[in-house]
Amino acid sequence: MVQPxxxxxxxxxxxxxxxxxxxxxxxxAGLGGIYPEDLGLSPVSDxxxxxxxxxxxxxIDGTGWALRDAMIESWQPDAAGLFPGQAGADPAxxxxxxxxxxxxxxxxxxxxxxxGAVPARGDAMQAPHVSxxxxxxxxxxxxxxxxxxxxxxxxADPLLKRIEQRPRVDTLIAKRTxxxxxxxxxxxxxxxxxxxxxx
Amino acid sequence: MTDLxxxxxxxxxxxxxxxxxxxxTSVTRSPNLPLLSMESTxxxxxxPRFGHGLIGALDNNLILNWTKxxxxxxxxxxxxxxxxLDEFARPVPHTLVEIWQANAGGRYRHVKDSYFAPLxxxxxxxxxxxxxxxxxxxxxxxxxxxxxxPNRANDWRPMHIHFSIFGHxxxxxxxxxxxxxxxxxxxxxxIAATIRDRSQLDRLVAPLDMAKSRPMDFLxxxxxxxxxxxxxxxxxxxxxxx
Ligand SMILES: [Fe+3]
Numbered sequence: 001m002v003q004p005x006x007x008x009x010x011x012x013x014x015x016x017x018x019x020x021x022x023x024x025x026x027x028x029a030g031l032g033g034i035y036p037e038d039l040g041l042s043p044v045s046d047x048x049x050x051x052x053x054x055x056x057x058x059x060i061d062g063t064g065w066a067l068r069d070a071m072i073e074s075w076q077p078d079a080a081g082l083f084p085g086q087a088g089a090d091p092a093x094x095x096x097x098x099x100x101x102x103x104x105x106x107x108x109x110x111x112x113x114x115x116g117a118v119p120a121r122g123d124a125m126q127a128p129h130v131s132x133x134x135x136x137x138x139x140x141x142x143x144x145x146x147x148x149x150x151x152x153x154x155x156a157d158p159l160l161k162r163i164e165q166r167p168r169v170d171t172l173i174a175k176r177t178x179x180x181x182x183x184x185x186x187x188x189x190x191x192x193x194x195x196x197x198x199x
Numbered sequence: 200m201t202d203l204x205x206x207x208x209x210x211x212x213x214x215x216x217x218x219x220x221x222x223x224t225s226v227t228r229s230p231n232l233p234l235l236s237m238e239s240t241x242x243x244x245x246x247p248r249f250g251h252g253l254i255g256a257l258d259n260n261l262i263l264n265w266t267k268x269x270x271x272x273x274x275x276x277x278x279x280x281x282x283x284l285d286e287f288a289r290p291v292p293h294t295l296v297e298i299w300q301a302n303a304g305g306r307y308r309h310v311k312d313s314y315f316a317p318l319x320x321x322x323x324x325x326x327x328x329x330x331x332x333x334x335x336x337x338x339x340x341x342x343x344x345x346x347x348x349p350n351r352a353n354d355w356r357p358m359h360i361h362f363s364i365f366g367h368x369x370x371x372x373x374x375x376x377x378x379x380x381x382x383x384x385x386x387x388x389x390i391a392a393t394i395r396d397r398s399q400l401d402r403l404v405a406p407l408d409m410a411k412s413r414p415m416d417f418l419x420x421x422x423x424x425x426x427x428x429x430x431x432x433x434x435x436x437x438x439x440x441x
Contacts, residue, residue: 006288007286007287007288007428008284008285008286008287008288008425009210009213009286009399009402009425010209010210010213010214010286010373010425010426010427011373011375011402011403011424011425011426012213012214012215012375012394012396012399012400012402012403013214013215013373013374013375014215014361014374014375014376014390014391014393014394014403015222015225015374015390015393016361016363016374017361017376017390018309018311019299019307019309019311019312019361020299020361020363020374021309022299022307022308022309022324022325023297023298023299023325023361023363024297024299024363026323026325029308029309030308030309030310031265031308031323031324031325034264034265034323034325035255035258035327036255039249039253039295040247061227061228062226062227062228062229062231063227065227067228073372075242075245075246075247075369076242077242077245083241083245084245084247084248085245085248086245094247095245095247096247118240118241118242119240119241120240120241121205121238121239121240121241126240126242129242131242131243131369133369133372135374136228137224137228138222138223138224138225138226138227138228138229139217139225139228139229140214140215140216140217140219140222140225140229140393141214141215141217142372142373142374143217143230144243144370146242158237158240159235159237159240162235162237163235188227188228188229188230189227189228189229189230189231190231193230193231193232194230195232195235196230196234196235197234197235197236197237198208198209198211198234198235198236198237199235199236199237199238199239199240199243199370
């Protein structure tokens, strides 16, 4: 016998199921009015500093089909790389957004400002990125990933450097499609599978 | 805010695997390749905070929130209460807890739910609250009905309430489900069965809590939630080997 540990185990995840929007984006699910507004409508408010950007994409399953029922959350710092609550952080950046894949097309859109670089633990800097958390029916535990940007210097980013198969780095990099516009698809499985994180 | 150190790495064995053929939808929605594991960074250690200004007076009362207090929802009245803790058993205060559920007949207020059970004009099906200083939360609601779902030919979901919890770090984000003590459908549910560790599934089953029940009013069920912890030791943030 040994002494018992007094630490606890994290509660087990369960799928968010097909009706996640009822709880998380009620207006999207047809429950408008139950709260004054949905949470995470926008990660920025008027006057947010930095480059306004729009990121669009789909969440694609192992057969190539775009999910129509995914819910995504994003989290990011302001244009200077500061998170809400840090000294000097832009008060117009909440950093948090929730958005749903369109029920017909599967496309989602995130309108935000481009985040600044954030330190890693230690001396290194991380390239600018938006953190994502993806849930849906059939996803047993939320999938973490990140959006980096094609027009930033990503060469020294500690996370990207850890990806052994270099072609897979590309799955985390949003492609510039126009001024302030990016495309970022999330591939859950198979060819071009997105790098998901355990972090 | 002081640096509280990295998040405790997730014990993936405590969670369902992504792929489980008995839960058919997971088959095409599960990554084939291993996750990229690394220590948390400020991106995961910070997280959104929500203030009390967000929460309306009826937000945690699903019996009344859909009608703004005009008429109560149909069903067995229950109180669901518990604490949000971290892996070091520290309370997680002022964190957002959101729930959603079917009505007493097992029907969701959702365009895609076509089950025969009728909608209840007085029930919406979602609620939210912030934990208090000691990590406590509570919801007044009705007991959701079990419902059938298209998976294997005759699969039914046990009575359950969906929970979404934030914690204080984006890396603590968790969605799960609460089941009810004594429900024979738990043992037959392929979604519950995605959890391989029996004790981990047992911890999603809320016990009847008579001490918290109010006579002639509602029964109570207790549901505690544990989020990832953050390391904080006297050796943290010192160079290795020191
Ligand atoms: Fe459900």
